[in-house]
Amino acid sequence: MPGDFKTPDILGAMAITIVRLGSPRKPNEGLRLGTVRRPPRGVPKSDFARRDYYDVWLPNLSPSRELVNEALSAHDQKSWNRFARKFRGEMNQPDAGRLLDVLAALSHTANFSLGCYCENEDRCHRSILKDLLAARGAKFRSVRPGPIRSIQSSGVHSGPRFLGFKPSPSKSGT
16 A cells, blocks of 8 residues: 555664765665765766665765865864864755755654765764754664775675665675
8 A cells, every 4th residue: 555665674763874985784774875075986886885885875965075175184173173063054054954854854764874985973074964963853873883895895785775675695705
């Protein structure tokens, strides 16, 4: 019946997972959204999901080009706080704010993940996105970070997990 769609084995546990793009996927992580300014270098577009980068590219939730440069050069808490304040300002623009509202609402009905390439989540815009989404009532799932796979990885992803597809086992041995 229309409206009766249920995702197998994850009912009652819907939430957002914050991830490092390129890291191995976790069980029930759901659709992986890449909140980055640029796609991964040297990776064919057809391999983005298969290599655990992202299923959907969502650059609307990444810092502007100028702010990316500022974040990369933020070597102390004062400069990081300046970046965070400016990025929050960008995310308070109407289009970004509406997108954050939608994702916060979806976190109560679907599993999905948001990610970036940065190794340290505490010094990454995804930590700010998490705060902004939490302020909008989003639900989160805690996941321990894993190692990032190399570009040459042969991990396999057979389809969006939020639709109930089960991925093929990884061939990379990680």
